[in-house]
Amino acid sequence: MLNRHVIRGALALVLLALAGLGAWSYSLPPASAPADMPPLATGxxxxxxxxxxxxxxxxxxxxxxxxxxxxxxxxxxxxxxxxxxxxxxxxxxxxxxxxxxxxxxxxxxxxxxxxxxxxxxxxxxxxxxxxxxxxxxxxxxxxxxxxxxxxxxxxxxxxxxxxxxxxxxxxxxxxxxxxxxxxxxxxxxxxxxxxxxxxxxxxxxxxxxxxxxxxxxxxxxxxxxxxxxxxxxxxxxxxxxxxxxxxxxxxxxAFKLTRPFATTVLGNVLAFWNRERIGVELRSGMDEVSLALVADAWSRTYRSRAVSFAATSQAIETRDKVRVIPEAAPADLSSARHMAAFTDQRPAQALDRTLQAIAGRYGARTADVVALQLEYPWRASP
Structure with missing residues (x-):
């Protein structure tokens, strides 16, 4: 009986917290409209x-x-x-x-x-x-x-x-x-x-x-x-x-906390059973800037986390001599969704393609959440 009351009490507290979060999120402004950048002053x-x-x-x-x-x-x-x-x-x-x-x-x-x-x-x-x-x-x-x-x-x-x-x-x-x-x-x-x-x-x-x-x-x-x-x-x-x-x-x-941002993050966080590890293969000579942008973006969805892997446990040296230490072996990621890291793309394109891939997998609003965290002028949803 005591356990039942404890569980009911805990559920009530959770529901109250969620109600409070919902009310707070709807007090936020709607999505920011695209904005022009003010010009630079002479000199x-x-x-x-x-x-x-x-x-x-x-x-x-x-x-x-x-x-x-x-x-x-x-x-x-x-x-x-x-x-x-x-x-x-x-x-x-x-x-x-x-x-x-x-x-x-x-x-x-x-x-x-x-x-x-x-x-x-x-x-x-x-x-x-x-x-x-x-x-x-x-x-x-x-x-x-x-x-x-x-x-x-x-x-x-x-x-x-x-x-x-x-x-x-x-x-x-x-x-x-x-x-x-x-x-x-x-x-x-x-x-x-x-x-x-x-x-x-x-x-x-x-x-x-x-x-x-x-x-x-x-x-x-x-x-x-x-x-x-x-x-x-x-x-x-x-x-x-x-x-x-x-x-x-x-x-x-154009960059501020908005209602779509808050509700999307809240929804993704609450779906705790629906998490993914995204395998990012490390290769000698890869572009460390593209690697950083891709891994960073996939780890900001509140649905996924990028995990680097390689066939060796030794650090992999990138194009410009950054030593990246693998976090897993290929066998450790057998259940992960391996994805192209776009390291064959120039960094700016790698980020855009990654945001597009995130939009395709988790929806446009999640891609917008990532772009807003990166303070990157990119939007998938209208």
Missing amino acids: EMDAMLAALKPPRPRRPLVAIVSINDATETTDYLMPTGILRRAGVADVVMLATGPGPVKLFPALTVQADATLAHFDAQHPEGADYVIVPAMSRDDDPAVLAWLRGQSRKGAIILGVCAGAKVVAAAGLLDGKRATTHWYYLQDMLDKHPSIAYVADRRVVADRGVATSTGISASMPMMLILIEAMAGRQKAEAVARDLGLPAWDARHASH
Whole structure:
């Protein structure tokens, strides 16, 4: 009898919680209408390029920092892959400690060095430090290291919610900045002296640059390449990425929490029995930028999770020397739906095709949920 009352009570609490969530979701605005991006002011891009010029007269040294237990997949791998294929700087993937770096929402990689090893090898510091989103904004080792690199003259670039980490280090105080739409208000509440700049994918101010959501890594890195090596080099890399145009323009108001987003996520989460593992085969020489985008996107549906696999347990080296550690063997994924990772496609096309595949499998609204998380201007549903 007691068990029956407990079960009934638990069910009542669940129903009340669901009712509350339903009421909350219907209080949200409907889907955002497609929006035009406001134009750039005369000289705005020139000023940004000047702000991102290499701080020292040498081949630039770029350090991309991470914490071992949870660093955002695309934020960490896309800057690495784009800058390395440009060949205009030395790019080092760093972690707070030795061992693998577990990325979220997918993939595991091996960093090139720890922060301590980098400091021993480069006491003068990096020219640029790229800060991805991390599960913790206040990791003491990261914050202290960022402050030290800034004091040595490095330009700090916060990618996506990595801006929150940069802000936690005190490096955005009194400066103009942006970040991922979902984390913007939290950052401004914690750091009220930051001057938010709307409708810009990239904002640079006095030794620090920040970007909007995850997909902004691509235009941000192209702007950085142009600052380092000129427009012609940036255009060549953009062609390799499959990106026809890029600049700092953005339609910020098109990215916000909406009713379709909330109800779709809620529905997908509640369908807990309907989960899939999507196998992503690792192959030597594959494009790490395409890999990151594909694995990231499939792991943001609230219906599926990308799992990397290979015939070996050893790390697989990608096109630009990123070491990706397989998470499973082929036999472990016998029940998974193996899917083409589109690594034969240029990264921009790989992302578009993956979103189309997600729409085909889980519906247009789920694909829109993924695109909104990536802050990517793409919509499948009307």
